[in-house]
């Protein structure tokens with residue numbers, strides 16, 4: 001199934017993030033900074049306007065990455081995914097000053113999965129690759145809606161107004177995009 | 193707990209991207225605490241966010257940004273986080289909803305709505321939604337109503353059924369303004385649920401509508 005070159009490849013970004021988390025490796029952190037800081041800044045610049053500059057929120061995000069790095073588990077997801085969730089939470093904080101309600105896996109009322117966790121870095125990396133390829137195969141309309149939904153800090157009805165299409169169309173493009181992405185993941189053996 | 197009614201894709205993406213406001217997010221996050229299936233879907237939605245972040249057109253950062261960051265870290269002004277949050281006390285309502293109530297089902301401060309139904313409004317920082325708990329007596333209906341907007345209903349205990357199907361603990365019903373429905377609690381037990389709306393409910397019976405300001409529903 002998996003070509004040998006894919007089997008050997010480990011995700012260098014994940015390795016760097018693990019090094020930061022376990023040994024506070026400053027050189028690894030600088031390499032992560034070079035890769036992610038310009039992307040996080042770009043992500044912040046696309047959100048709602050704020051008194052805070054994208055550079056400042058980027059800096060806050062990188063501080064949070066440094067502080068939380070020990071919590072990163074490479075078997076659960078890629079470094080990009082983990083850093084995306086940190087950046088997203090920083091943006092909610094900075095732009096809306098709002099709290100984000102979240103579930104707590106340590107809560108006794110939390111219902112754990114009956115299936116054992118995969119705990120497999122190869123699988124995690126395979127998932128990232130399949131996703132990347134699948135995103136590239138989305139139609140222009142689907143990919144536009146997907147990007148707007150993730151990057152702009154706006155409701156889907158605002159996005160509908162901006163694109164001058166009905167809200168139902170935004171939702172159905174999203175649904176179709178996700179159906180396609182899930183199908184690609186199922187084909188690669190990782191299927192929620 | 194067998195959950196049959198899950199979170200729609202558009203809500204899940206809004207939650208994953210961070211665009212969903214606090215009120216709706218309470219219902220989504222509480223369903224996620226109860227539903228491993230939707231948590232796996234959330235992981236996929238967040239992985240999409242990771243891939244999109246990786247593929248974004250980078251913007252040049254200030255030349256001094258790295259030095260500033262390094263100085264800040266070296267000065268010890270940052271505190272590494274290691275320990276996960278301590279386990280909370282056992283409860284019949286999961287977080288994050290429990291934090292809004294201030295406890296489990298016993299801690300709910302019910303206010304009578306008439307006909308045996310009661311509610312408790314939950315305080316949030318989100319002015320665009322109304323968040324409350326509802327208790328419908330066993331075998332009794334909620335007054336028939338349509339919505340001006342969306343209504344998310346998450347069952348916490350007991351069950352109800354309406355034109356859309358049957359909803360038990362953990363199930364989430366997602367109704368938009370076009371649905372005219374009459375939920376009826378099943379006869380075995382009172383049904384307790386979380387209801388999030390983006391506008392006050394609009395009851396179709398004129399008498400209930402007339403009483404709406406009085407009852408505060």
Ligand SMILES: [Zn+2]
Nearest residue numbers: 198199227230
């Ligand atoms: Zn679910």
